[in-house]
Amino acid sequence: MSVFTTLCFGLLALAAAAPGEDQFDDKQYxxxxxxxxxxxxxxGGSSGTHAxxxxxxxxxxxxxxxxxxxxxxxxxxxxDPGTGVPINYGVQAYFNISVAAEYxxxxxxxxxPFQFNPVTQVHANFKTGQSVPAPPSPGFAGYAAQAAKYPYxxxxxxxxxxxxxxxxxxxxxxxxxxxxxxxxxxVFLAGGGFANILDQLTIHVFKLIDFSYIRSISGExxxxxxxxxxxxxPKALSLLxxxxxxxxxxxxxxxxxxxxxxxxxxTPSGKKLxxxxxxxxxxxxLLPNINPFDPTPSERSLFSQWSYTNYFIMLLTxxxxxxxxxxxxxxxxxxxxxIPSLPAPYHITETRVKGLWYAWYASPTDTTEAAVKADVSAxxxxxxxxxxxxxxxxxxxxRFKSHTPFKLVxxxxxxxxxxxxxxxxxQGQQSTWYTGAAFISHDASLIxxxxxxxxxxxxxxxx
Ligand SMILES: Cc1cc2nc3c(=O)[nH]c(=O)nc-3n(C[C@H](O)[C@H](O)[C@H](O)COP(=O)(O)OP(=O)(O)OC[C@H]3O[C@@H](n4cnc5c(N)ncnc54)[C@H](O)[C@@H]3O)c2cc1C
Numbered sequence: 001m002s003v004f005t006t007l008c009f010g011l012l013a014l015a016a017a018a019p020g021e022d023q024f025d026d027k028q029y030x031x032x033x034x035x036x037x038x039x040x041x042x043x044g045g046s047s048g049t050h051a052x053x054x055x056x057x058x059x060x061x062x063x064x065x066x067x068x069x070x071x072x073x074x075x076x077x078x079x080d081p082g083t084g085v086p087i088n089y090g091v092q093a094y095f096n097i098s099v100a101a102e103y104x105x106x107x108x109x110x111x112x113p114f115q116f117n118p119v120t121q122v123h124a125n126f127k128t129g130q131s132v133p134a135p136p137s138p139g140f141a142g143y144a145a146q147a148a149k150y151p152y153x154x155x156x157x158x159x160x161x162x163x164x165x166x167x168x169x170x171x172x173x174x175x176x177x178x179x180x181x182x183x184x185x186x187v188f189l190a191g192g193g194f195a196n197i198l199d200q201l202t203i204h205v206f207k208l209i210d211f212s213y214i215r216s217i218s219g220e221x222x223x224x225x226x227x228x229x230x231x232x233x234p235k236a237l238s239l240l241x242x243x244x245x246x247x248x249x250x251x252x253x254x255x256x257x258x259x260x261x262x263x264x265x266x267t268p269s270g271k272k273l274x275x276x277x278x279x280x281x282x283x284x285x286l287l288p289n290i291n292p293f294d295p296t297p298s299e300r301s302l303f304s305q306w307s308y309t310n311y312f313i314m315l316l317t318x319x320x321x322x323x324x325x326x327x328x329x330x331x332x333x334x335x336x337x338x339i340p341s342l343p344a345p346y347h348i349t350e351t352r353v354k355g356l357w358y359a360w361y362a363s364p365t366d367t368t369e370a371a372v373k374a375d376v377s378a379x380x381x382x383x384x385x386x387x388x389x390x391x392x393x394x395x396x397x398x399r400f401k402s403h404t405p406f407k408l409v410x411x412x413x414x415x416x417x418x419x420x421x422x423x424x425x426x427q428g429q430q431s432t433w434y435t436g437a438a439f440i441s442h443d444a445s446l447i448x449x450x451x452x453x454x455x456x457x458x459x460x461x462x463x
Contacts, residue, residue: 024255024262026273035243035274037061039458040263043282044245045073046091046444047436049236050103051280051451056240057106058455063274064245065265067283071237071245076401077230078315080353086228087351089313089358089399093221093229095212095445099452104224107235112225114216117352123330126344129382132330135185135338140214143183146174147206154211155449157420157440167203168412174202175337184337188346189328190217193311193406195342195364204409207441246272254279254293256430278458282436284308284405296430302423305414306438308405310363312372315399316348319357320384320391323350327383343367345379356398362406373397408438433458 026034039055041048044066052062064071076090093114094100104111123132150167152158159167166174175181175198188197191208224231237245249267256279263274283289287303295303321327326349329340343363350357359376380395410419427433433454440450 023253023264023271024273029271029273033270033272035063035272037063037274037276039063039278039280040065040261040274040276041280041282042251043073043436044068044071044247045282045436046075047447047451048073048280048282049233050444050448051282051435052240052244053103053106053236054448054452055280055455060459062240063243063276064240065249065251065263065274066245066247067250069248071233071247072230074403075229075233076313076399077228078399079228080356083353085353086226086230087315087353087356087358088223088227088229089315089401090403091229091444093216093223095216095443096220096222097212097445097449099449100222100445103448104232107232107239109232109235110225111222113219114221114223115227115352117350119324119326119350121326121328123328124383124386125331126329126340126379126382129379129384129386131386132332132338135330136182137186138182140183140186140209140217142178142180143187143209144211144214146178146180147211150206153203153206155440155446157424159415159420161418161421163203163415167201167206168415169202170198171200171202171205172198174205181334181337185330185339188337188339192346192360193309193362193403195309195362198336198339200409201412201415203415204407208407210441210443210446212443212446251292256293256432258431261431277431279430279432280454280458281432281434284408284436285434285438286405286408293432298422298429299426302419302426305410305419306405306408307410308408310343310365310367311403311406312361312363312369313401313403314359314361314373314376314397315351316357316359316376316380317355317396317398318391318393319348319355319380319395320389320393321348321350321357321380322387322389323354325350343372343375345376348376348380348383366404369400369402373400407442427454428457 038060039062041052041064044064049071052064055062074090078087123134125132175184187209191197194208223229246267249265251263252266253264255262260277261279265272265274285303290303326347328347330338331340346360348359361372377395435451440447
Protein backbone atom coordinates (compact mmCIF):
# COMPACT_ATOMS: atom_id res chain seq x y z
CA MET A 1 0.00 0.00 0.00
CA SER A 2 1.43 3.39 -0.97
CA VAL A 3 1.91 6.22 1.52
CA PHE A 4 -0.77 8.14 -0.37
CA THR A 5 -3.29 5.26 -0.09
CA THR A 6 -2.49 4.78 3.59
CA LEU A 7 -3.02 8.49 4.18
CA CYS A 8 -6.35 8.43 2.31
CA PHE A 9 -7.63 5.42 4.28
CA GLY A 10 -6.50 7.10 7.49
CA LEU A 11 -8.38 10.29 6.64
CA LEU A 12 -11.50 8.29 5.67
CA ALA A 13 -11.37 6.40 8.96
CA LEU A 14 -11.03 9.67 10.84
CA ALA A 15 -13.94 11.16 8.91
CA ALA A 16 -16.16 8.14 9.61
CA ALA A 17 -15.24 8.18 13.28
CA ALA A 18 -15.61 11.91 13.77
CA PRO A 19 -18.52 12.87 16.03
CA GLY A 20 -21.56 14.09 14.12
CA GLU A 21 -20.51 12.49 10.83
CA ASP A 22 -22.58 9.28 10.93
CA GLN A 23 -25.62 9.92 8.76
CA PHE A 24 -27.33 6.83 10.19
CA ASP A 25 -27.10 8.11 13.76
CA ASP A 26 -30.37 9.24 15.38
CA LYS A 27 -28.51 12.18 16.89
CA GLN A 28 -28.13 13.75 13.45
CA TYR A 29 -31.90 14.18 13.10
CA UNK A 30 -34.66 16.11 14.85
CA UNK A 31 -37.15 13.61 16.28
CA UNK A 32 -39.80 14.59 13.68
CA UNK A 33 -37.36 13.46 10.99
CA UNK A 34 -36.90 9.96 12.38
CA UNK A 35 -39.51 7.57 11.01
CA UNK A 36 -39.75 4.16 12.62
CA UNK A 37 -41.75 1.49 10.82
CA UNK A 38 -42.21 -2.26 10.48
CA UNK A 39 -41.64 -2.05 6.72
CA UNK A 40 -40.09 0.57 4.43
CA UNK A 41 -41.39 0.15 0.87
CA UNK A 42 -39.23 1.59 -1.90
CA UNK A 43 -41.23 2.60 -4.96
CA GLY A 44 -44.86 3.66 -4.93
CA GLY A 45 -45.95 2.21 -8.25
CA SER A 46 -48.28 -0.71 -8.69
CA SER A 47 -46.48 -3.22 -6.49
CA GLY A 48 -45.23 -0.79 -3.83
CA THR A 49 -48.61 0.85 -3.27
CA HIS A 50 -50.38 -2.50 -3.13
CA ALA A 51 -47.77 -3.86 -0.73
CA UNK A 52 -48.05 -0.88 1.60
CA UNK A 53 -51.86 -0.99 1.73
CA UNK A 54 -51.86 -4.76 2.24
CA UNK A 55 -49.21 -4.63 4.97
CA UNK A 56 -51.16 -1.90 6.71
CA UNK A 57 -54.25 -4.12 6.60
CA UNK A 58 -52.15 -6.82 8.30
CA UNK A 59 -51.47 -4.38 11.15
CA UNK A 60 -47.96 -3.44 10.07
CA UNK A 61 -46.69 0.13 10.09
CA UNK A 62 -45.33 1.18 6.70
CA UNK A 63 -43.73 4.05 4.85
CA UNK A 64 -43.36 4.36 1.07
CA UNK A 65 -40.50 6.21 -0.64
CA UNK A 66 -41.40 7.25 -4.19
CA UNK A 67 -39.19 9.32 -6.48
CA UNK A 68 -42.04 10.88 -8.47
CA UNK A 69 -44.48 13.48 -7.17
CA UNK A 70 -47.37 11.00 -7.33
CA UNK A 71 -47.92 7.32 -6.64
CA UNK A 72 -48.83 5.10 -9.58
CA UNK A 73 -45.73 4.13 -11.59
CA UNK A 74 -46.83 2.92 -15.02
CA UNK A 75 -50.41 4.11 -14.37
CA UNK A 76 -51.09 7.47 -16.01
CA UNK A 77 -54.46 9.03 -16.69
CA UNK A 78 -55.47 12.16 -18.55
CA UNK A 79 -58.98 13.45 -17.92
CA ASP A 80 -60.33 15.20 -20.99
CA PRO A 81 -61.56 18.59 -19.77
CA GLY A 82 -64.30 18.83 -22.41
CA THR A 83 -65.99 15.49 -21.75
CA GLY A 84 -64.62 14.42 -18.35
CA VAL A 85 -63.64 11.08 -19.94
CA PRO A 86 -60.51 9.56 -18.34
CA ILE A 87 -57.93 8.28 -20.81
CA ASN A 88 -55.42 5.82 -19.37
CA TYR A 89 -52.13 6.09 -21.19
CA GLY A 90 -50.33 3.45 -19.17
CA VAL A 91 -51.86 0.49 -17.33
CA GLN A 92 -55.13 -0.34 -19.09
CA ALA A 93 -56.84 -3.09 -17.11
CA TYR A 94 -56.38 -5.70 -14.41
CA PHE A 95 -56.75 -9.46 -14.39
CA ASN A 96 -59.65 -10.41 -12.16
CA ILE A 97 -58.24 -12.63 -9.42
CA SER A 98 -59.12 -12.49 -5.73
CA VAL A 99 -56.05 -10.52 -4.65
CA ALA A 100 -57.03 -7.73 -7.04
CA ALA A 101 -60.66 -7.73 -5.91
CA GLU A 102 -59.55 -7.56 -2.24
CA TYR A 103 -57.21 -4.66 -2.97
CA UNK A 104 -59.88 -2.65 -4.78
CA UNK A 105 -62.38 -3.34 -1.97
CA UNK A 106 -59.86 -2.16 0.61
CA UNK A 107 -59.49 1.11 -1.32
CA UNK A 108 -63.24 1.40 -1.76
CA UNK A 109 -62.86 1.49 -5.55
CA UNK A 110 -65.74 -0.13 -7.47
CA UNK A 111 -64.67 -2.60 -10.15
CA UNK A 112 -66.28 -2.82 -13.55
CA PRO A 113 -65.52 -4.37 -16.91
CA PHE A 114 -62.67 -3.03 -19.02
CA GLN A 115 -64.01 -0.18 -21.15
CA PHE A 116 -62.37 -0.42 -24.53
CA ASN A 117 -62.85 1.74 -27.56
CA PRO A 118 -64.39 -0.13 -30.51
CA VAL A 119 -62.13 1.31 -33.22
CA THR A 120 -61.58 -0.23 -36.63
CA GLN A 121 -58.12 -1.73 -37.03
CA VAL A 122 -56.24 -1.04 -40.26
CA HIS A 123 -52.56 -1.68 -41.05
CA ALA A 124 -49.92 0.51 -42.61
CA ASN A 125 -46.18 0.40 -43.09
CA PHE A 126 -45.14 3.34 -40.88
CA LYS A 127 -41.93 3.81 -42.88
CA THR A 128 -43.96 4.69 -45.99
CA GLY A 129 -47.45 5.42 -44.65
CA GLN A 130 -48.85 3.01 -47.23
CA SER A 131 -51.62 0.60 -46.31
CA VAL A 132 -50.68 -3.11 -46.07
CA PRO A 133 -53.03 -6.11 -45.92
CA ALA A 134 -54.05 -7.27 -42.45
CA PRO A 135 -51.59 -9.80 -40.97
CA PRO A 136 -53.04 -13.20 -40.04
CA SER A 137 -54.94 -13.20 -36.76
CA PRO A 138 -55.55 -16.81 -35.76
CA GLY A 139 -56.21 -16.19 -32.04
CA PHE A 140 -54.00 -17.35 -29.22
CA ALA A 141 -55.19 -20.99 -28.83
CA GLY A 142 -52.11 -22.66 -30.38
CA TYR A 143 -49.74 -20.32 -28.54
CA ALA A 144 -51.61 -20.80 -25.24
CA ALA A 145 -51.42 -24.58 -25.60
CA GLN A 146 -47.62 -24.33 -25.85
CA ALA A 147 -47.37 -21.92 -22.90
CA ALA A 148 -49.55 -24.24 -20.80
CA LYS A 149 -46.75 -26.85 -20.90
CA TYR A 150 -44.91 -24.73 -18.35
CA PRO A 151 -47.37 -24.21 -15.46
CA TYR A 152 -44.62 -23.00 -13.10
CA UNK A 153 -44.32 -19.82 -15.20
CA UNK A 154 -47.85 -18.80 -14.26
CA UNK A 155 -47.14 -17.53 -10.77
CA UNK A 156 -43.38 -17.85 -10.33
CA UNK A 157 -39.88 -18.07 -11.74
CA UNK A 158 -39.35 -21.50 -10.14
CA UNK A 159 -37.75 -23.13 -13.16
CA UNK A 160 -36.75 -26.79 -13.39
CA UNK A 161 -33.09 -27.65 -13.80
CA UNK A 162 -32.24 -28.01 -16.62
CA UNK A 163 -34.53 -25.37 -18.05
CA UNK A 164 -36.55 -26.85 -20.97
CA UNK A 165 -34.69 -26.07 -24.15
CA UNK A 166 -37.79 -24.79 -25.98
CA UNK A 167 -38.08 -21.97 -23.44
CA UNK A 168 -34.57 -20.84 -24.35
CA UNK A 169 -35.17 -20.73 -28.10
CA UNK A 170 -35.53 -17.32 -29.65
CA UNK A 171 -39.19 -16.61 -30.22
CA UNK A 172 -38.53 -16.71 -33.98
CA UNK A 173 -37.12 -20.25 -33.75
CA UNK A 174 -39.91 -21.31 -31.44
CA UNK A 175 -42.60 -20.05 -33.85
CA UNK A 176 -40.93 -21.89 -36.72
CA UNK A 177 -40.47 -25.09 -34.71
CA UNK A 178 -44.16 -25.29 -33.76
CA UNK A 179 -45.51 -23.82 -36.98
CA UNK A 180 -47.02 -20.90 -35.08
CA UNK A 181 -45.88 -18.20 -37.49
CA UNK A 182 -49.42 -16.88 -37.89
CA UNK A 183 -49.68 -15.77 -34.26
CA UNK A 184 -46.42 -13.78 -34.40
CA UNK A 185 -47.95 -10.44 -35.33
CA UNK A 186 -50.66 -10.65 -32.65
CA VAL A 187 -48.02 -11.41 -30.01
CA PHE A 188 -45.92 -8.48 -31.28
CA LEU A 189 -48.86 -6.09 -30.97
CA ALA A 190 -49.99 -7.46 -27.62
CA GLY A 191 -46.45 -7.41 -26.28
CA GLY A 192 -46.10 -3.65 -26.68
CA GLY A 193 -42.83 -2.36 -25.26
CA PHE A 194 -40.93 -5.64 -25.67
CA ALA A 195 -38.76 -4.54 -28.57
CA ASN A 196 -37.23 -7.06 -31.01
CA ILE A 197 -39.67 -9.69 -29.85
CA LEU A 198 -38.57 -12.27 -32.44
CA ASP A 199 -35.04 -12.24 -31.01
CA GLN A 200 -36.18 -12.48 -27.39
CA LEU A 201 -36.17 -15.78 -25.55
CA THR A 202 -39.48 -17.64 -25.65
CA ILE A 203 -39.54 -17.80 -21.84
CA HIS A 204 -39.66 -14.00 -21.67
CA VAL A 205 -42.42 -13.82 -24.28
CA PHE A 206 -44.44 -16.43 -22.35
CA LYS A 207 -44.02 -14.31 -19.23
CA LEU A 208 -45.38 -11.20 -20.98
CA ILE A 209 -48.18 -12.66 -23.09
CA ASP A 210 -49.23 -15.15 -20.47
CA PHE A 211 -52.36 -16.98 -19.36
CA SER A 212 -53.59 -13.90 -17.52
CA TYR A 213 -53.26 -11.72 -20.62
CA ILE A 214 -55.08 -14.29 -22.74
CA ARG A 215 -57.86 -14.71 -20.17
CA SER A 216 -58.09 -10.93 -19.79
CA ILE A 217 -58.67 -10.35 -23.50
CA SER A 218 -61.29 -13.10 -23.34
CA GLY A 219 -63.32 -11.01 -20.91
CA GLU A 220 -61.69 -11.38 -17.48
CA UNK A 221 -60.20 -7.89 -17.44
CA UNK A 222 -61.57 -5.19 -15.18
CA UNK A 223 -60.84 -1.62 -14.17
CA UNK A 224 -62.40 0.97 -11.87
CA UNK A 225 -66.01 1.70 -12.84
CA UNK A 226 -64.96 5.34 -13.19
CA UNK A 227 -62.68 4.28 -16.06
CA UNK A 228 -59.86 6.14 -14.28
CA UNK A 229 -57.12 3.64 -13.44
CA UNK A 230 -55.37 6.35 -11.43
CA UNK A 231 -58.28 6.42 -8.97
CA UNK A 232 -56.61 3.94 -6.67
CA UNK A 233 -53.55 6.06 -5.95
CA PRO A 234 -54.94 9.18 -4.19
CA LYS A 235 -57.13 6.82 -2.18
CA ALA A 236 -54.11 4.73 -1.22
CA LEU A 237 -52.16 7.86 -0.29
CA SER A 238 -54.93 8.99 1.98
CA LEU A 239 -55.19 5.52 3.62
CA LEU A 240 -51.45 5.55 4.28
CA UNK A 241 -51.94 8.75 6.28
CA UNK A 242 -49.46 11.46 7.30
CA UNK A 243 -45.85 10.36 6.83
CA UNK A 244 -47.16 7.20 5.15
CA UNK A 245 -45.46 8.08 1.87
CA UNK A 246 -42.62 10.38 0.95
CA UNK A 247 -43.12 11.59 -2.61
CA UNK A 248 -40.44 13.22 -4.78
CA UNK A 249 -38.04 11.38 -2.48
CA UNK A 250 -35.19 8.92 -2.85
CA UNK A 251 -33.01 6.82 -0.61
CA UNK A 252 -29.49 8.26 -0.68
CA UNK A 253 -27.81 5.83 1.71
CA UNK A 254 -28.70 2.64 3.50
CA UNK A 255 -27.33 0.45 6.22
CA UNK A 256 -28.86 -3.02 6.08
CA UNK A 257 -28.35 -5.88 8.49
CA UNK A 258 -30.17 -9.05 9.55
CA UNK A 259 -31.78 -7.10 12.38
CA UNK A 260 -33.21 -4.22 10.33
CA UNK A 261 -32.41 -1.31 8.06
CA UNK A 262 -31.66 2.38 8.33
CA UNK A 263 -32.31 4.53 5.30
CA UNK A 264 -31.31 8.12 4.73
CA UNK A 265 -34.00 9.60 2.53
CA UNK A 266 -33.83 12.88 0.67
CA THR A 267 -37.32 14.41 0.73
CA PRO A 268 -38.59 17.85 -0.35
CA SER A 269 -38.57 18.84 3.35
CA GLY A 270 -35.02 17.69 4.01
CA LYS A 271 -33.33 14.47 5.01
CA LYS A 272 -35.19 11.85 7.05
CA LEU A 273 -33.90 8.75 8.77
CA UNK A 274 -36.16 5.74 8.27
CA UNK A 275 -35.61 2.88 10.70
CA UNK A 276 -37.46 -0.26 9.64
CA UNK A 277 -37.46 -3.93 10.58
CA UNK A 278 -37.87 -4.90 6.90
CA UNK A 279 -37.16 -3.32 3.58
CA UNK A 280 -39.33 -4.12 0.56
CA UNK A 281 -37.76 -2.97 -2.71
CA UNK A 282 -40.19 -2.66 -5.63
CA UNK A 283 -38.26 -0.35 -7.98
CA UNK A 284 -36.64 -1.77 -11.12
CA UNK A 285 -33.61 -3.60 -9.68
CA LEU A 286 -31.01 -2.04 -11.95
CA LEU A 287 -27.66 -1.25 -10.36
CA PRO A 288 -28.02 2.56 -10.51
CA ASN A 289 -31.29 2.22 -8.57
CA ILE A 290 -29.85 -0.24 -6.06
CA ASN A 291 -26.44 1.40 -5.49
CA PRO A 292 -27.71 3.64 -2.65
CA PHE A 293 -28.67 0.44 -0.78
CA ASP A 294 -25.00 -0.65 -0.64
CA PRO A 295 -25.63 -3.86 -2.63
CA THR A 296 -24.10 -7.16 -1.57
CA PRO A 297 -21.82 -8.94 -4.07
CA SER A 298 -24.76 -11.23 -5.06
CA GLU A 299 -27.08 -8.29 -5.66
CA ARG A 300 -24.40 -6.47 -7.60
CA SER A 301 -23.69 -9.52 -9.74
CA LEU A 302 -27.36 -10.27 -10.50
CA PHE A 303 -28.55 -6.71 -11.02
CA SER A 304 -25.79 -5.93 -13.48
CA GLN A 305 -27.10 -8.58 -15.89
CA TRP A 306 -30.45 -7.11 -16.91
CA SER A 307 -31.23 -5.58 -20.26
CA TYR A 308 -34.46 -3.73 -20.97
CA THR A 309 -36.28 -1.81 -23.67
CA ASN A 310 -37.43 1.78 -23.97
CA TYR A 311 -41.19 2.25 -23.98
CA PHE A 312 -43.20 5.44 -24.44
CA ILE A 313 -46.88 6.31 -24.58
CA MET A 314 -48.12 9.60 -25.94
CA LEU A 315 -51.44 11.41 -26.31
CA LEU A 316 -51.74 13.35 -29.55
CA THR A 317 -54.10 15.96 -30.91
CA UNK A 318 -54.20 17.58 -34.33
CA UNK A 319 -53.21 14.30 -35.99
CA UNK A 320 -55.34 15.05 -39.05
CA UNK A 321 -56.13 11.32 -39.20
CA UNK A 322 -59.64 10.04 -39.94
CA UNK A 323 -61.65 9.33 -36.80
CA UNK A 324 -62.49 5.86 -35.49
CA UNK A 325 -59.32 3.92 -36.32
CA UNK A 326 -56.44 2.03 -34.87
CA UNK A 327 -53.64 2.24 -37.43
CA UNK A 328 -51.24 -0.59 -36.63
CA UNK A 329 -47.67 -0.71 -37.90
CA UNK A 330 -47.01 -3.74 -40.13
CA UNK A 331 -44.87 -4.71 -43.08
CA UNK A 332 -45.73 -6.81 -46.11
CA UNK A 333 -42.80 -9.21 -45.64
CA UNK A 334 -43.61 -12.73 -44.42
CA UNK A 335 -39.98 -13.29 -43.45
CA UNK A 336 -40.48 -11.08 -40.39
CA UNK A 337 -43.99 -12.46 -39.84
CA UNK A 338 -45.28 -9.01 -40.88
CA ILE A 339 -43.56 -7.45 -37.84
CA PRO A 340 -41.92 -4.04 -38.49
CA SER A 341 -38.52 -3.13 -37.10
CA LEU A 342 -38.26 -0.83 -34.09
CA PRO A 343 -37.77 1.94 -32.96
CA ALA A 344 -41.21 2.88 -34.21
CA PRO A 345 -44.77 3.24 -32.95
CA TYR A 346 -46.72 -0.03 -32.60
CA HIS A 347 -49.94 1.71 -33.41
CA ILE A 348 -51.63 5.08 -33.45
CA THR A 349 -55.15 4.75 -32.12
CA GLU A 350 -58.00 7.10 -31.42
CA THR A 351 -58.97 7.13 -27.75
CA ARG A 352 -62.49 7.26 -26.40
CA VAL A 353 -62.33 11.03 -26.94
CA LYS A 354 -62.81 11.98 -30.58
CA GLY A 355 -59.71 13.70 -31.96
CA LEU A 356 -57.47 12.51 -29.10
CA TRP A 357 -55.05 9.76 -30.14
CA TYR A 358 -52.61 7.39 -28.50
CA ALA A 359 -49.20 6.53 -29.92
CA TRP A 360 -47.49 3.46 -28.38
CA TYR A 361 -43.77 3.42 -29.15
CA ALA A 362 -40.75 1.24 -28.33
CA SER A 363 -37.05 1.28 -28.98
CA PRO A 364 -34.58 -1.53 -28.36
CA THR A 365 -31.89 1.03 -27.50
CA ASP A 366 -31.79 4.17 -25.41
CA THR A 367 -33.35 7.17 -27.09
CA THR A 368 -34.60 10.64 -26.22
CA GLU A 369 -38.01 12.26 -25.94
CA ALA A 370 -37.09 14.62 -28.81
CA ALA A 371 -36.11 11.71 -31.09
CA VAL A 372 -39.31 9.81 -30.29
CA LYS A 373 -41.49 12.85 -30.93
CA ALA A 374 -39.70 13.58 -34.21
CA ASP A 375 -40.25 9.99 -35.34
CA VAL A 376 -43.94 9.99 -34.35
CA SER A 377 -44.48 13.34 -36.13
CA ALA A 378 -42.88 11.93 -39.29
CA UNK A 379 -45.07 8.80 -39.11
CA UNK A 380 -48.23 10.87 -38.65
CA UNK A 381 -47.27 13.02 -41.65
CA UNK A 382 -46.79 9.91 -43.83
CA UNK A 383 -50.11 8.48 -42.68
CA UNK A 384 -51.83 11.82 -43.38
CA UNK A 385 -50.48 11.73 -46.92
CA UNK A 386 -51.53 8.13 -47.50
CA UNK A 387 -54.96 8.55 -45.89
CA UNK A 388 -55.88 11.66 -47.88
CA UNK A 389 -55.71 14.16 -45.01
CA UNK A 390 -55.14 17.80 -45.93
CA UNK A 391 -53.93 18.80 -42.44
CA UNK A 392 -50.35 20.12 -42.58
CA UNK A 393 -49.95 21.78 -39.17
CA UNK A 394 -47.74 19.91 -36.67
CA UNK A 395 -49.18 17.14 -34.56
CA UNK A 396 -49.53 18.21 -30.90
CA UNK A 397 -48.06 16.11 -28.08
CA UNK A 398 -50.55 16.59 -25.27
CA ARG A 399 -48.91 14.04 -22.94
CA PHE A 400 -45.65 12.10 -23.18
CA LYS A 401 -44.70 9.41 -20.69
CA SER A 402 -41.58 7.30 -20.59
CA HIS A 403 -42.16 3.80 -19.22
CA THR A 404 -38.45 2.99 -19.51
CA PRO A 405 -36.89 0.74 -18.24
CA PHE A 406 -39.45 -1.80 -19.41
CA LYS A 407 -39.28 -5.60 -19.27
CA LEU A 408 -36.01 -6.42 -17.55
CA VAL A 409 -34.67 -9.68 -18.98
CA UNK A 410 -31.49 -11.75 -18.87
CA UNK A 411 -29.94 -13.98 -21.52
CA UNK A 412 -29.96 -17.70 -22.12
CA UNK A 413 -26.70 -18.45 -20.35
CA UNK A 414 -27.70 -16.54 -17.21
CA UNK A 415 -30.97 -18.48 -17.05
CA UNK A 416 -29.17 -21.80 -17.56
CA UNK A 417 -26.80 -20.84 -14.76
CA UNK A 418 -29.66 -20.34 -12.32
CA UNK A 419 -30.21 -16.57 -12.49
CA UNK A 420 -33.81 -16.76 -11.28
CA UNK A 421 -32.99 -19.23 -8.49
CA UNK A 422 -30.28 -16.87 -7.30
CA UNK A 423 -32.72 -13.97 -7.54
CA UNK A 424 -35.10 -15.86 -5.27
CA UNK A 425 -32.28 -16.52 -2.82
CA UNK A 426 -31.92 -12.78 -2.25
CA GLN A 427 -35.28 -12.72 -0.48
CA GLY A 428 -34.83 -11.99 3.21
CA GLN A 429 -31.09 -11.31 3.06
CA GLN A 430 -30.13 -8.21 5.05
CA SER A 431 -33.81 -7.79 6.06
CA THR A 432 -34.49 -7.00 2.40
CA TRP A 433 -37.30 -8.36 0.25
CA TYR A 434 -38.08 -7.77 -3.39
CA THR A 435 -41.19 -7.62 -5.52
CA GLY A 436 -42.27 -5.86 -8.75
CA ALA A 437 -42.33 -6.64 -12.44
CA ALA A 438 -38.74 -7.93 -12.68
CA PHE A 439 -39.40 -10.47 -9.92
CA ILE A 440 -42.56 -11.98 -11.38
CA SER A 441 -44.06 -10.48 -14.58
CA HIS A 442 -45.57 -7.34 -16.09
CA ASP A 443 -49.02 -8.06 -14.78
CA ALA A 444 -50.28 -6.06 -11.82
CA SER A 445 -52.57 -8.76 -10.42
CA LEU A 446 -49.87 -11.42 -10.65
CA ILE A 447 -47.36 -9.11 -8.97
CA UNK A 448 -49.84 -8.41 -6.16
CA UNK A 449 -50.37 -12.14 -5.81
CA UNK A 450 -46.61 -12.74 -5.64
CA UNK A 451 -46.15 -9.98 -3.04
CA UNK A 452 -48.73 -11.50 -0.72
CA UNK A 453 -46.84 -14.81 -0.84
CA UNK A 454 -43.82 -12.98 0.58
CA UNK A 455 -45.61 -11.62 3.66
CA UNK A 456 -45.69 -14.82 5.77
CA UNK A 457 -41.99 -15.37 5.03
CA UNK A 458 -41.17 -11.75 5.85
CA UNK A 459 -42.65 -11.99 9.27
CA UNK A 460 -41.80 -15.61 10.06
CA UNK A 461 -38.21 -14.90 9.15
CA UNK A 462 -35.65 -14.20 11.86
CA UNK A 463 -33.48 -12.24 9.45
C1 LIG B 1 -47.52 1.26 -20.83
C2 LIG B 1 -47.76 0.10 -19.94
C3 LIG B 1 -49.02 -0.47 -19.87
C4 LIG B 1 -49.26 -1.53 -19.01
N1 LIG B 1 -50.51 -2.04 -18.93
C5 LIG B 1 -50.78 -2.98 -18.02
C6 LIG B 1 -52.12 -3.44 -17.84
O1 LIG B 1 -53.03 -3.00 -18.52
N2 LIG B 1 -52.34 -4.36 -16.88
C7 LIG B 1 -51.33 -4.86 -16.11
O2 LIG B 1 -51.60 -5.68 -15.22
N3 LIG B 1 -50.07 -4.46 -16.27
C8 LIG B 1 -49.77 -3.53 -17.20
N4 LIG B 1 -48.50 -3.11 -17.37
C9 LIG B 1 -47.44 -3.76 -16.64
C10 LIG B 1 -47.01 -2.97 -15.42
O3 LIG B 1 -45.62 -2.79 -15.56
C11 LIG B 1 -47.27 -3.67 -14.15
O4 LIG B 1 -48.61 -3.97 -14.08
C12 LIG B 1 -46.92 -2.83 -12.93
O5 LIG B 1 -47.09 -1.45 -13.13
C13 LIG B 1 -45.49 -3.05 -12.51
O6 LIG B 1 -45.43 -2.61 -11.19
P1 LIG B 1 -44.08 -2.22 -10.52
O7 LIG B 1 -44.40 -1.78 -9.14
O8 LIG B 1 -43.07 -3.27 -10.73
O9 LIG B 1 -43.55 -1.00 -11.37
P2 LIG B 1 -44.09 0.52 -11.40
O10 LIG B 1 -45.56 0.52 -11.37
O11 LIG B 1 -43.37 1.14 -12.50
O12 LIG B 1 -43.55 1.08 -10.02
C14 LIG B 1 -42.21 1.37 -9.74
C15 LIG B 1 -42.20 2.68 -8.97
O13 LIG B 1 -40.90 2.91 -8.46
C16 LIG B 1 -40.59 4.27 -8.62
N5 LIG B 1 -39.14 4.40 -8.60
C17 LIG B 1 -38.27 4.05 -9.58
N6 LIG B 1 -37.02 4.28 -9.16
C18 LIG B 1 -37.10 4.75 -7.90
C19 LIG B 1 -36.15 5.15 -6.92
N7 LIG B 1 -34.84 5.09 -7.16
N8 LIG B 1 -36.59 5.56 -5.72
C20 LIG B 1 -37.91 5.61 -5.45
N9 LIG B 1 -38.86 5.26 -6.33
C21 LIG B 1 -38.45 4.83 -7.55
C22 LIG B 1 -41.24 4.65 -9.94
O14 LIG B 1 -41.41 6.03 -10.04
C23 LIG B 1 -42.55 3.87 -9.84
O15 LIG B 1 -43.56 4.62 -9.22
C24 LIG B 1 -48.21 -2.05 -18.22
C25 LIG B 1 -46.94 -1.48 -18.31
C26 LIG B 1 -46.72 -0.41 -19.15
C27 LIG B 1 -45.35 0.18 -19.19
